[in-house]
Structure formats: structure tokens, C-alpha cells
Amino acid sequence: MTRLFDLCFAFFGLVVLSPVLLLLWVIGWFDNRSPLFLQERVGQHQQPFVLVKFRTMRPDTASVATHLADASAVTPFGRFLRRTKLDELPQLWNVLRGEMSLVGPRPCLFNQAELIAERAALGVFSARPGITGLAQVQGIDMSTPALLAKTDAEMLSSLGLWDYFRFIFMTVLGKGAGDRVRS
Template sequence: MTLVLFPRGVPVVKRILDLILTIPALVLLSPLMAFLALLIWATQGRPILFRQQRPGYRGQVFTLYKFTTMRDLRTPDGSLLPDAERLTPLGRFLRSTSLDELPELYNVLRGEMSLVGPRPLLVKYLPLYSAEQRRRHDVLPGITGWAQINGRNALRWADKFRLDVWYVDHWSLWLDCKILAVTLWKVLIREGINEPGQATAQEFNGEN
């Protein structure tokens, strides 16, 4: 594991806050994460971890880790079935409680993500962004963010990007603390997990 103590583009006080919260969280949550890994293995099989390339600071690609919530079910021609058909009951629970995000704490520890920032999306979206939307990559991506506490997957893409850019322009340590506190409340009430009428969020196609 490569750990970057102070990643490029991250204010020192923000990184210190990340480490102060992340290191104890990893220690305290390790038993829970081990239990969830065993539960996933017993009910869904392997892989236990979902790994995917995502763009981070300035679009630099890194490997994001989450708990697996879907089975690899495909049509006869090899295409993946819709998310709603691949999402398992355990996976639905993990998503609704945000427990599937816990392995991302390792991404934060490594300096690839922050606790707070725009969510890291898909690499294939990079050429679809407008110049303004691309500014969301001027900071490290986060486990939670301004868009997540203001609607999460229930928002339209244009609104998510507008909120992401607002965060880039208005970042402060106080704002990060506020987002973390509100996130805990949002997780408890399970608000904005899915886009209305969708098992997960619809893909971004470059439109507003």
C-alpha cells in the first residue's frame, strides 16, 4: 500500500483532519468490516470487494474500493443485466446504510481520497464534462460531499455538478465538519440513496 502523507492539492489542515478521523475509524470499524466481508462471502460469494478505476485529483486515475453489492449476472451475449436485477438483498441493505463505502477509508488513508469532496465518478465521464463541471476535479474526491447532503442520488446530474463546484469554491475546515455531521444524520434516515424510479443513479450522458 502506497501512502501519500500530504497529497498534492490538499490543504494541510484538511489532510490532518482526514488522518485524525480515518485512522481511529479503521481501527474501530475493522471488526465490522471483517464481519461484513464474511457475510458477503457467505451470501453472495466472491469478489468481496468491488474495485474500479475512478478519476481523482486533476483526473488522475486510482483504484476505488467498496464492498460488493451486486452479482455479476449477464445476458447470453455477455452484457450485464440491469442494476435492479443484479443488486442483492444484502447489497441493498449495504447501500441504504452506506456500509458499502467503508473500504474507501483505505483510499483516504492512502491520500487518493478525502473524507469530504465531490464523489469520484466513472472514468468514461471525463470527456463529457463541460469546463465548469470539470472543476470538480480541482480537489480530492470524497466519501461524502456537499452534493451528498443536499440530495445525493435523488439530484439531477446538473445539480450534483453545480453543488460539487460550489464546494470547490467555498471549501473550509468548518464546511467539511458540517458536511460530516449532516452525513451521519442522512445515513441514519437513509435519505437520497437512489434516484427516483431507479435501483441506483442513472448514468451521465453529457446532458444537463
């Protein structure tokens, strides 16, 4: 049932928000000449997929988890995108393609071995990764792998339609800070 909602919301979101997406892409082009950020992530059943986001860091920034990146790598426009969570909008394409869900555990990088091991032990990879979820609205990020995996597993064990919509609305209303960048 949630897959049907994912498809409908992703399709309509991309159509309705296309002017906003275009505007953000143009501003991103002027900000760093590379407005989209593509990165291989760990998907359902630990299969790789390419995540699409608006770029918030300089193009020459190392491909590491956000909490390991230097704060100076974030561009001024990138700070705005992160604060408003607008950098996540292109992931609607990943949702439409079936690589992600609107709600699920945030997809990690393949070099985050500790998080991958924790999630694998708890069966988290049985679900599609998501744009938002319980950990995100609670402000838990990838800097605490065991807590994140535990929270993801807790969410998946009881995820129903009510929680699906609740996490989406909480995210839209600004709950959760997103992944921290080290100072």
C-alpha cells in the same frame, strides 16, 4: 488542515471499525463470494485510482454508473449496505492513501463523459474526490451531471472546517439517499 483530519479519521476509523469491516466482509463473502468491489475512478486532476467499496451488486453486473444499473442487480445484503451507507467504509483506505478525502465530490467513472466535462469546466477536479459532500447530503446523484458538477463546484468554493464536519455528521446521521438505482 482537512488532510490532517482525513488521515486521523481514516486511520482511527479503520482501526476502530475493523471488527465491523471484518463482519461485513464475511457476510459479503456468503452473499456473493466477492465482498469487495474495486473500480477505477476519476480522481484529483483526472488521474485514475482504484476505489474500494463493499460489493452491493452481483459480481456479473456491468460497470456503469449506479443510476444506469438495473435494480435487480442489487443483492439483499447490498440493499442493507446501501441503506446504511456501510458499503462506503472501505473507502477509508482510499482516504488514508491520499486518493480521496472524507469530504469532496464523489468520484465518477471514466465513461461518464458529460459529468467529466461539466466538472472540468468548473474546476472540480482540482480537489480530491470524497466519500461525502454537499451533493450527497442533498440527495443529488450522478444522474443529473450538470446539477451535480455545479453543486460540487459550489461546495468546493466555500468548503471550510465547519462544512467539512457538517457534511460528515449529516452523512453519519443518514442525510441523503445515495446514488439511485433505476427501477
